[in-house]
Amino acid sequence: MAIEVNPVWRGSPQHRLVTIGDSLTHGFQSGAIFNTDLSYPAIIAHELGWGESFRYPSYNGHGGLPLNIELLLRDLKDRFGPNLDGWEVPLALFHGRQFMDEVEDYWERGPGTVVPQLTSINHNLAVYGWDLRDVLDKTAKTCLQDIGVPRDDWLSQVTQDNGDRAALRVLPSAAADQSLTLLDAAARLGDERDSDPQHGIETLIVFLGANNALQAVTQLKVVWSDTGYDDLHGKRPYTVWTPAHFRAELGAVANRVRQIKARHVIWCTVPHVTIAPVARGVATKTGLGSRYFPYYTRPWISDREFNPRQDPHITGQQAEDVDLAIDLYNAAIVDEVERARRAGADWYLMDTAGLMDRLASRRYIEDPLARPPWWQPYPLPAQLQALLPEPNSRFLASNGNQRTDGGLFSLDGVHPTTIGYGIVAQELITVMRRAGVEFRQADGSVRADPVTVDFSRLIRRDTLINNPPGNLTSGLDILGWADQTLDLLRRTLCFRT
Template sequence: MAGAVADELRDPRTPPDVEIRSEAREPAPDPALGIPVALAPGGEPRHRLVAIGDSLTHGFQSGAVFRTDLSYPAIIAHTLGITGRFRHPTYPGHGGLPFNLEHVIRALEARHGSRLEWWRLPAAAVSLRREMDAIEDWWERGPGTDPGPATGIPHNLGIFGWDLRDVLSQTADGCRRQLGTPVDAALRQVVEHAGERAAIRVLHAARGPDGRALTPLGAARALGRDGGIETLVVMLGANNALQTVTRLDVTWSDDGYDDLEAKRRFTVWRPVHFARELEQVVAQVRAIDARHVLWATVPHVTIAPIARGVGGKGRPGSRYFPHYTRPWIADADFDPAQDPHVTAAQARAVDAAIDQYNTAITAAVAAARRDGRDWWLVELCGILDRLASRRYVQDPAARPDWWTPYPLPPELAALDPPPDTRMLLAGASGRAQGGIFSLDGVHPTTVAYGVIAQELVDVMARAGVAFPGRPGGAGHGPVRVDLARLVERDALIGDPPASVRPGLALLGWLDEQADVFARLLHRRP
């Protein structure tokens, strides 16, 4: 990694354990980290795939968890040929939890047309309030309150908004205790405790033999005891920094970082605190009976287009803009005295902390491999860095020496335009830009979940996992995720809402009406 940056580039509120460097961490080139592991022959585990994670694992998209059958674990299950045996939670009704931007925008277009001129906004606001009221009633008082039968612990144990402490400590019973009695507010029509309601659907069947509620880590351990796990995916840590861009606020962790209630005031964990939490997660993962364990690195959250850089790159060769604000605020309209934002120095510090998170994750995988465990590193951070349009693709001077462009799969490269990491824009003629991130500017589209799934499948195949019936599944060539199927099922790629047009005025209006983006991942109202 390149050397430390000059003092003037360091935000003075950055804790001393954050090591700020002039370049981003170089991704590990080898998922095995150059450490061979010889596995003893064994029987076939009962559970072929289990995933622990946050919103990326849950299948969150455009502000809601809804199409969990298109999450990356479900895509891998389809590639394995176990779709019917892969258990995952479902969120039917009104676009899922907490607020599906695509669902709401399409509903508004159906009622008011794809061009919401200013004179139509009052009527659209009334329609929006009705839709929000219906969503709130469904999940707080209607059919959405029933999590369904407890038919077995899900194999997808991802829960949106959860960080390392949550997967260590939180259970379905704990979530239920936080619900209380919902208030049917006339103006503040948002689903209360949406995160807890979503988590209950994941964990309500996760109980030990004594009936005790289990955490996601405990649930995975129970699946391991029930015949073993072939592949366990762990994708955690993004929520230890993500709220810096969803809230546009940088508040470093302090005392209470490891307490479920006290930690809510922090938006980014100091590396020393992250390492302590990670050590506990690693210890529990080591206790799970899993043949192969894949650990993903944490992506640089400041690349997500929900926080758009304004003002032009501040220094030649810098990867940062002077300020980051909401994507619908134009450069000419941005006022740092009035508009929410984070600075370049703050963004650099957040990314530096994430680099240290990933160094700690890499060290944990290396230590496990030296102990003879078949753990693998999946460079999710490196994938996003290599796709980062405004940071690197459009600015060759900002690229670190290790950077190379990420090769999109042929099915995506053939699209017009090919997907990129800018905020998704569309008009009457279809998608104009973006396509990696969904409408919330944070979470992947369906095809981008397919890219994540392919990266994991590549490592699984290298680890010796069999994919019967798939091209390459018998060891003859690479195993391919069916991305053509995902392109057909991704409406944001093939038929995006026409009102998400250049200027992003509609998303800005929705945020003004419903405070959507600040609430995206908050598990408390």
């Protein structure tokens, strides 16, 4: 931004990394929050040499919350093989519902109902499904109030109030701290100053705003915000915030972030939600050099089968309108960072929207005429380039033995795979190094530049890359079947309904 800031630091903040965000920061993947040790904040903490001290919530039971699509597909594969024969479909449907019922029982009536009484505040302060208003107002107390009496409904087997249940493992939940928001919790960490007399936090990352537009593609429904957008319950019907409403909410969050005692603050822009393969563009684009397809529907509905009169979809014009709104969201984020730097704060911007655009296969990589003047392909790290095929932003596909397409997005078509989170971590590390943050080896020695993510470690941990479910065929038939019969996407991604 060409706005120089030259702060003088003393000592070392007690908390080297704190993050505030939604599912992308929480570590959500394939319809569930489970591998929180592989969220991008945890990856950064590992590279900082601070992984053992970084605190994050855990969700170990039955594959996490609300429903682990990968685990469900592997379970179906073990019982019915790589393909479902016609006579097996009723059995698979029954088994799928039984699997979901077991998950529901664990979190609603079983061990998952026991909320850890946290003695320390988490460093990863993120909850899937949360938007700007949630971060401003939600607390452990409001989440407990909103969790209703469980209903064991055989036709709607998904953990009830799963987002609130997940939040209780993130927010301070001890009796004395149940009224703290995520922003309050971060402020508490900032006040825990040790050798640095001014800051308890070295780097604070704020990655919010995606859920102010994401429901447009997860629900395939565009409902612009109106009266009540700034109320926890009044906002529920809306899937996209108007730019004016977003700017107002963002301003309130930014004012609270200014009060948190952090040396460096990094804000992330909001990705264009139509990049995610959960909404696949149908047929050919609307014109030469256009970024948009005439319709967007589920990735397992082929062009030949798609019928706009009966299949869920949004139009190309609606997709463009949502993306234009996100551009204005990001302009508001830029304005907040610029204003803070002019006031002397050491704030930075990480352009997540630009990063995802540079990885967009169907929008730009495969259509040179649609590329804006600034666009350049994102160079994947060497370890990822060596994978066959090279990972891309298409929906994950397999031939029954190995991955044949995709690799950057998990099985919900919205959230990254582990290596995808690694790319986000790498870009944030680059910003942190620009801010002068030291990354250290396990022995405490300072790492030399360039500081790079250990992608070999992430590839070993990424089961969707090295061992995708054997029933995930290139035709995505099993996911389409699961969505139609088990209402899979609505249950795992429509967090407010």
